[in-house]
Amino acid sequence: MSHDYIRDGAEIYRRSFAIIRAEADLARFAPEEEKVAVRVIHAAGMVEVAADLAFGPGAVAAAKAALEAGAPVICDSRMVANGVTRARLPASNEVICTLDDPSVPTLALTIGNTRTAAAMMLWGERLKGAVVAIGNAPTALFHLFEMLDAGAPRPAAVIGMPVGFVGAAESKEALIADGRVPYIVVRGRKGGSAMAAAAINALASDRE
Amino acid sequence: MSHDYIRDGAEIYRRSFAIIRAEADLARFAPEEEKVAVRVIHAAGMVEVAADLAFGPGAVAAAKAALEAGAPVICDSRMVANGVTRARLPASNEVICTLDDPSVPTLALTIGNTRTAAAMMLWGERLKGAVVAIGNAPTALFHLFEMLDAGAPRPAAVIGMPVGFVGAAESKEALIADGRVPYIVVRGRKGGSAMAAAAINALASDRE
Numbered sequence: 228m229s230h231d232y233i234r235d236g237a238e239i240y241r242r243s244f245a246i247i248r249a250e251a252d253l254a255r256f257a258p259e260e261e262k263v264a265v266r267v268i269h270a271a272g273m274v275e276v277a278a279d280l281a282f283g284p285g286a287v288a289a290a291k292a293a294l295e296a297g298a299p300v301i302c303d304s305r306m307v308a309n310g311v312t313r314a315r316l317p318a319s320n321e322v323i324c325t326l327d328d329p330s331v332p333t334l335a336l337t338i339g340n341t342r343t344a345a346a347m348m349l350w351g352e353r354l355k356g357a358v359v360a361i362g363n364a365p366t367a368l369f370h371l372f373e374m375l376d377a378g379a380p381r382p383a384a385v386i387g388m389p390v391g392f393v394g395a396a397e398s399k400e401a402l403i404a405d406g407r408v409p410y411i412v413v414r415g416r417k418g419g420s421a422m423a424a425a426a427i428n429a430l431a432s433d434r435e
Numbered sequence: 436m437s438h439d440y441i442r443d444g445a446e447i448y449r450r451s452f453a454i455i456r457a458e459a460d461l462a463r464f465a466p467e468e469e470k471v472a473v474r475v476i477h478a479a480g481m482v483e484v485a486a487d488l489a490f491g492p493g494a495v496a497a498a499k500a501a502l503e504a505g506a507p508v509i510c511d512s513r514m515v516a517n518g519v520t521r522a523r524l525p526a527s528n529e530v531i532c533t534l535d536d537p538s539v540p541t542l543a544l545t546i547g548n549t550r551t552a553a554a555m556m557l558w559g560e561r562l563k564g565a566v567v568a569i570g571n572a573p574t575a576l577f578h579l580f581e582m583l584d585a586g587a588p589r590p591a592a593v594i595g596m597p598v599g600f601v602g603a604a605e606s607k608e609a610l611i612a613d614g615r616v617p618y619i620v621v622r623g624r625k626g627g628s629a630m631a632a633a634a635i636n637a638l639a640s641d642r643e
Contacts, residue, residue, distance in 0.1 A: 229581075229584075230577050230580060230605075230606075230609055232573070232574065232577045232602050232605070232606070233574075233601060233602060234547055234548040234549060234552065234574060235549075236549045236550065239549070239574075239599075239601045239602070242600070242601045243599055243600040243601050246600040246601070247600060269599065269600070270598070270627070271598070271625075271627075272598040272599050272600065272603065272623075272624035272625045272626060272627065273624065273625060305517045306514050306517050306518055306628065306629065306632075309513045309514050309517050310514050310628075339442055340442040341442060341443075341444045341447070342444065344442065365440070366440065366441075366442060366447075369438050369440045372438060373437075376437075390478070390479070390480040390629070391447075391451055391477065391480050392450070392451040392454040392455060392477070392480065393441060393447045393450045393451050393454070394440050394441060394447070395480065397438075397440070398438075398440070401438055415480075416480035416481065417479075417480045417481060418480060419478070419479075419480065419627070419629050420514065420518075420628070420629060421514065421598070421627050421628060421629065424514075
C-alpha cells in the first residue's frame with residue numbers, strides 16, 4: 228500500500244508550527260515567550276499545553292542572555308540532554324548530565340534521595356549562571372531548593388518540566404512560589420524530556 | 436523554604452502506578468496489555484492516554500517473545516534509545532539507533548526523505564524479528580511500509596508512537612490498517628520518545 232506523505236523535514240516543521248499557531252491560544256504570551264510555547268507544544272503534540280505554560284518575569288530574557296554568554300545547559304536526564312539540538316546553541320554551550328557518573332548510586336544511598344538528586348550534587352560551581360532543564364524528576368526541583376538553601380550558586384533560569392503523578396505538579400508550584408530563580412514551567416502532571424529540550428531549543432535560537 | 440517530598444525512587448514508582456490504576460480506565464486491556472498501558476501513561480503523565488492506546492492482536496506476546504529470544508530494539512531517535520532501561524532487557528538485547536551514522540545526511544538527500552527515513556536504510560537484516568520503537572518521526576512509520584513493500588525483513592512488532600501535527604495521526608492509522616506487523620500504538624497527535632521507551636520497558640520485564 229502506497230502512502231502520500233511529506234518527506235521534507237523543514238516543510239514538516241513549517242506546517243506543524245502553522246497548525247499550532249492556528250489552533251493554540253497564545254495571545255497571553257509576550258513574543259519571545261510565544262516562540263518557546265510553540266516549540267513546547269510541538270514536542271508535546273498538544274495545543275492544550277499552552278494553558279499550562281507559566282513564564283516567570285524576565286525568564287526568557289535571562290535564559291537567552293545566559294546561553295548567548297556561553298552558559299552550560301544542565302539536564303536532569305540523558306533524554307533531555309539528547310533532545311537539545313547542538314547546532315542551535317549560540318556559543319557551542321556545554322550540555323551537562325551527571326546522572327551516569329559512577330559515584331551517583333552510592334551518593335543517592337548516602338543522602339537518602341533519588342539518583343537524580345544525588346547527581347545534582349556533582350553540578351558544583353557549574354550551576355552558577357547555568358540554564359537548568361528538568362524534564363524528568365520532581366525530586367530534582369525539590370532538591371534544587373535545598374541546594375540553594377545550602378548556599379549553592381544560582382542558575383540563570385530553570386526549565387521546570389518534570390512529568391508524573393507523584394510530586395510533579397507540587398514541585399512546579401513550589402518553583403513558581405520560591406521566587407529565587409527565573410522559571411519556565413508546564414504546570415500540573417504533564418511535562419517530560421521532550422518538552423524541556425524543546426524549551427531549550429527555542430531559547431537557543433530564534434530560527435524556526 | 437523546606438518541602439516535604441518523597442525521596443525514594445521505588446516508592447515514587449509504586450505510588451505513581453497505584454494512582455494510575457485508580458484513575459485510568461484500563462478495563463478493556465488484557466492483563467499483559469495493562470502493564471504496557473500503565474507504563475505509557477506514567478511516561479505521559481496523562482491517564483487519558485489510555486483511550487488512545489491500541490494493541491494489535493498478539494502484539495504484546497510477539498514483542499515479549501522477541502525480546503526474550505534476544506532480538507534487538509531498533510529506535511528512530513536517540514531519545515527513545517536513551518529511555519530504554521538496559522537493566523530491564525531480558526537478554527542484554529542490543530539497542531540500535533542509526534540516526535547519527537555519518538552517511539545519513541547524504542542518504543537523506545539522495546532518497547528525498549527525512550534523515551530519520553534515511554537512517555532506517557542502515558537497519559538492514561537487523562530488522563528481521565526486531566522490536567522497532569518509533570517515538571519521534573511519522574516519516575519513519577511511512578517509510579517502514581515502503582521498506583516492507585520493497586522486501587525488507589519483517590520486525591516482530593512495532594511500537595508506533597510518533598508525536599506531532601503533520602502525519603503523526605495518519606501514520607499510526609496506516610500502521611493499524613497495514614496489517615503486516617503487530618503494533619502497539621498511541622493514536623492521534625500524542626506520542627513521543629518517553630512513551631515509546633516506556634512501552635519497551637514494560638515489554639522487557641514484568642517487574643514494576
